[in-house]
Amino acid sequence: MSYKAEISAMREELRSLYKAIPEATAGFSALTKATKDHGVLGPKEKEFVALGIAVSQRCGPCINFHVEALMKAGATREELGDVLAMAIQMGGGPALMYAGHALAAWDELAAA
Secondary structure, three states: OOHHHHHHHHHHHHHHHHHHOHHHHHHHHHHHHHHHHOOOOOHHHHHHHHHHHHHHHOOHHHHHHHHHHHHHOOOOHHHHHHHHHHHHHHHHHHHHHHHHHHHHHHHHHHHO
């Protein structure tokens, strides 16, 4: 499955989840909005942090969403590479494998 298709499928699953447990997901949405809309870091820097955590935690869907958000925030492939290098340094071999997913997602979405 392509990364674009994975992102679309995950969004559909999340829509169903948000309908099933609206109170819990509304709380998560409020937390997300509060962290993204406030503070001294810009959207791109915050997304780099999120991507680094997603790689180290081995969350494929998170990686896809944050790569997509980074592209929208104006990140470059070179910046992505630096962040992935740090995630690998902190997370070792498993992070190396998921960093490969992040770069492949970037390349596929950039070509679209």
